C-alpha cells in the first residue's frame with residue numbers, strides 16, 4: 001500500500017500516541033508497536049493494528065515512523081527486523097551528530113532515512129503553532145509530504161540529516177530556560193502573596209517585545225555580539241535583584257545565579273581584555 005495510506009508507528013509515548021491518533025483520524029492504516037505493554041489498547045480502539053513484535057511492526061509497512069526517547073533507542077528496535085527497501089522517519093529528539101550517526105546506520109541496512117523534529121505545543125499536533133522540522137533527501141521528503149503534512153505543517157530544512165535537530169535543539173535551548181523561568185516568576189509572586197493573574201495582565205504584550213530583542217541580538221550575533229559595560233553592570237546588578245527577590249520569598253533562584261554568572265564572566269573578561277567582551281563571545285567559548 002502507498003506510504004500515504006499505510007504506516008507503522010513505533011514508540012507510543014505522548015508524541016507517538018498523538019502521531020498514530022492523527023494519522024488514524026486522517027484515514028491512514030496504522031500499525032503500532034511499543035516496547036512495554038499497555039499503550040496500544042486505546043489506539044486499537046481507534047482502528048490501529050497492533051504488532052506483536054518489533055519485527056512484525058517493521059515488516060507491516062514500507063514507512064516506519066519512530067517516536068522514541070532518543071536515537072539510541074532506535075538501534076535495539078530496528079535491528080530486530082529487515083530494513084531493506086524501507087523508509088525510516090525518526091521523529092525522536094537528539095543531537096545533530098546522533099541524528100547523522102543514526103541515518104548512516106539505517107542507510108547501511110538498505111533503507112532510506114528522514115530526520116523529523118516535532119516543534120510542537122506538547123502533543124497537540126493540531127495547534128496552529130505546531131511544526132515538524134524535517135531534513136534528509138529532498139525527494140524522499142517530497143514523496144512523504146502528503147503523509148507527514150497530516151501531522152502538522154512541515155518545514156524542510158535541507159539534505160543534512162542533523163540540521164532539523166540543530167534548529168530544534170536551538171529552539172529547545174530557549175524554550176527549556178523559559179519553562180523554568182516562567183515558573184520561577186509565578187513562584188515569586190505566589191510565595192510573596194501577590195497575584196498571578198495581575199502578572200499575566202502586566203506581561204500580556206511581552207511576546208512582541210521579546211521578538212524585538214530576538215531580532216536585535218540576531219543582528220548583533222552576526223557582528224560578534226553586543227554589549228556595553230554599562231549594560232553588563234546593569235544586568236549584573238539586575239540579576240542579583242531577581243535572586244534577592246526570589247530568595248526573600250523562599251524561591252529557588254539557581255537559574256538566575258547561572259545567568260548572573262555570564263554577566264560576571266563578561267565583565268571579568270572585559271576588564272582583562274581592556275575592551276568590552278559580549279556575553280555572546282563567552283557563550284561561543286571565545287573568552
Ligand SMILES: NC(=O)c1ccc[n+]([C@@H]2O[C@H](COP(=O)([O-])OP(=O)(O)OC[C@H]3O[C@@H](n4cnc5c(N)ncnc54)[C@H](OP(=O)(O)O)[C@@H]3O)[C@@H](O)[C@H]2O)c1
Pocket residue numbers: 010011012013014015016017034035036039067068069070072073074076077091092093094117118119120121122123
Ligand atoms: N512530549 C512532547 O511534548 C514532545 C514535543 C516534541 C518532541 N518530543 C520528542 O518526541 C520523542 C518522544 O517523546 P514522548 O514525550 O512521546 O515520550 P518519551 O518519554 O520521550 O519517549 C517514550 C517512548 O520511548 C520508548 N523508549 C524509551 N527507551 C526505549 C528503548 N531503549 N527501546 C525502545 N523504546 C524505548 C518508550 O517505550 P516504553 O513505553 O516501553 O518506555 C516510549 O515509547 C522524544 O524524543 C521527545 O523529546 C516530545
